[in-house]
Amino acid sequence: MLLLATLAWPVWAAMTIEIVGGAGNRIPVAVVPFAVSGAADNPADVIAADLERSGVFRLIDGRDLGPAPSEPQDIRFPAWRSKGADAMVIGQLATLAGGRFEVRFRLFDVVKGQQLAGMSYTVSASSLRAVAHKIADVVYEKLTGEPGVFSTRIAYILKRGSRYELQVSDFDGYNAITVANSPEPLISPVWAPDGSRLAYVSFEEKKPVIYVQNIFDGKRRAVARFKGSNSAPAWAPDGRRLAVVLSKDDISQIYLIDVDGGAPKRLMESAALDTEPTFSPDGRMLYFTSDRGGSPQIYRLSLDGGSAKRVTFEGNYNVSPTLSPDGKTMAFVHRREGRYLVATMDLASGQTQVLTDTDHDESPSFAPNGRMILYATRVGGRGMLATVSVDGLVKQRLSQSGDLREPAWAPLWNR
Amino acid sequence: MKYAIYGVLLSVLLTACAQDPSKTGDQSADGKAGQNGAQTSGMSVNGVDGSLLNGKLSAPPKNVTGILAQRVIYFDYDSSAIRSEFRAVLDAHATFVKANPKAKLHLQGHTDERGSREYNVALGQRRADSVNKAMGLLGIDANRMEAVSFGEEKPAVEGHDEAAWSKNRRVEIRYDGE
Missing domain, CATH: 3.40.50.10070 (TolB, N-terminal domain)
Known part of the structure; x- marks a missing residue:
């Protein structure tokens, strides 16, 4: 029942695509x-x-x-x-x-x-x-005048029956390959900046452990397997370090750890739970979710020093931050009237826009050109992936037999 | 040899049950206990203590009855506070661990399905940490316990309503080797 990390095989591509909106100022083109x-x-x-x-x-x-x-x-x-x-x-x-x-x-x-x-x-x-x-x-x-993202790949988790598969496919869901599969949950895949490795969390040892796997040769190693839970990996832009969430010393707290090993360094001492770290593209800021203010909200910490500052104020549930490639926009999950929605915030002005209108939207991830956001949603009780243009006008769903979740868009230089 | 001791313990245990029935009542919210059919007759915490002193078990026997058969602590929404009704369950397991030097606890925190998966890993961890802390106060050494979280990934009950969610906000008490 061990995880077959090096086994990879092509999977029948059964993604169906559905465009559910669209209007606005678009370039008219005939193909x-x-x-x-x-x-x-x-x-x-x-x-x-x-x-x-x-x-x-x-x-x-x-x-x-x-x-x-x-x-x-x-x-x-x-x-x-x-x-x-x-x-x-x-x-x-x-x-x-x-x-x-x-x-x-x-x-x-x-x-x-x-x-x-x-x-x-x-x-x-x-x-x-x-x-x-x-x-x-x-x-x-x-x-x-901007690069297209049509040759990029995505990673996501497919739950089929009682098995969990980490898959990598073209951005439109075709040519899917299973790079890891397990009878226990897999969550939180994130691409290294060079697009050759994925960090993810596996529960195969009956607890969350963080692995880094090369997607080309299938080799992987446990990067964080400390006592307690090891979760929520985020790559630093240098591709050599991860921000991770460990519970080894206390409640869930954020640490920095070298991908090649070494002792994790705790970034903050907080009495609340801190999780979902993500770096700004320049590597100088860390955005994360914390309930230190009584409800889960997004904060940012300057890695040059200083204390964490609260970023979200609207509503009592704002989680899962991720930054656009130019560092100007943050996508996150915002709860409104019991619904979980993908929203963006212009970081300079603090202005927030809700982009989705379904009930269970999570795990937002920017396209490498910043023009689309990939996220997980649920339709009729089934997990699907979806994209939305950053203006919120064009949405598209990718579904497959099985439950899709936890998408992550690979960087441009993947191929 | 192992089996002989096991047999003796088991018989003592069963005797204890027979002598001391129905003291703990049931925890009808406890699905695990229900599955094991362990809700009808129980034994007192003292009974467990007496029978398993100097025990060599790494976990309570599968067919154990009474409060030690209860393995699940349930939580209120967005809370990691241990409700008073579960104190006796923690007492029973603490007593068992103290009496059985080989036993190690694996405390698995869980949440309902709502919200982000990673935030839920942290919430489940806080619940497991809460039980871990309570067990520490009951005298269990930290190196005989590990508190971990499964977040929302392993619901006990499938479903998208409060009835399911209330069964899924939980800590499962497991023992190493189980």
Whole structure:
């Protein structure tokens, strides 16, 4: 019954995607079906889905304009302009000898009739989705000036029957791999800044113990296995230390510990329980949850010295802080009228916005470009993952057979 | 040899039961005791003390009856205070641990499902710490106990209402090796 840490196998991807909202100021873009030879899936479907769920684009349907153009000379720009498209993507997928494919795409500024980008990729069948995500990244970056996140991965926990699996998949739920599985609970996966390792909490020893596992070779080690509970790991931006919550000396308190071992250093002495530490991207601040004020609230501690300051004041339950990559926004879980909702706070002004409207939203995690938040929710009693654009307007759910929870979005340089 | 001692202890224990029935009553909230069918006849704390002195058990026998069969302490919402009705349970286990030098306690704190998983690990830990502290006051050495938390991860009862939640806010008294 031991945990099979090094066993990894592909899992049938059964994620279904559902977009439950959307409006606002979006860039109108047409993703024209690629000219496809052979029986392969059309890359345009993946590109369109990626762009839509980012919340930044509005898809323009040009099917009534006649045959889909796949070469620049075939595009009737005035017709696409009249459809309202600012930009459009065309392309081709050709089957080559030896089971390989060539994917070509071009991105056009429809208003000016100019090409903005164009690439050709030669890949095997198993990389066709990856190429489509890459094209979506190029489109996103050309049109917004920010990097896309469509080639990133996520980690999460899947509970199936009585087993718990730590899985890593593409950001849209495809190509899931189980990197650890156990008959006892697994919680709190967090990515190392270099995207090669996950820290997580396993209860396989009938108590919470923190492990760090390399996702490529499957090797792992217990980083915190002290008397009592060892939980809530958070990577320091240097990737060498973790903030962790230990109960070895007292009630649950926050410590810093080297990933390679060594004695944990206690960060604060508090009479209340402190947990859920997370670093600011510059590594100088630690945000955490504490009930020192009588109810769970979020505080921040400067690691340069000084005492902790309270950050949240609205309501009597604010937990699970996480910071955007630019350090300007905090996402957290806010309870309102018995419902647990994902909210954001602009840290400079303190202004708070509730982004979700379901009852059991938890574990928020920013996309590496800061434009979307991945979180866990529950629909009809079943755990699902969901994303919401940071303006709260576009939501999308990922569900699978089994219970999904504890998502964590990997950093950009994962691939 | 081990088995012989075990047998003798068991018979003493059973005798104690027979001589001293129904003193503790039931804790109807205690699901574990109910499962073991241990609610009908009990023995006094003193009875346990007498029969298991100098014992070599690492845990109460599976078929033990009475208050020592009770392994679960329940808590109010967002509270880690031990309700007075559970004092006798802690007394019984403290007495057992003192009488059995090999016995070590594994105190497992749990919460209901509401709220963040990690915050609930910390809440469950506070409940386990609370029982740990109470056992310390009853004379159990700290190195014979470990207080840990499962947070909301291992509900005793599935369900999304107060009836389920009240059964899930608990500390389970386990012994090493169980």
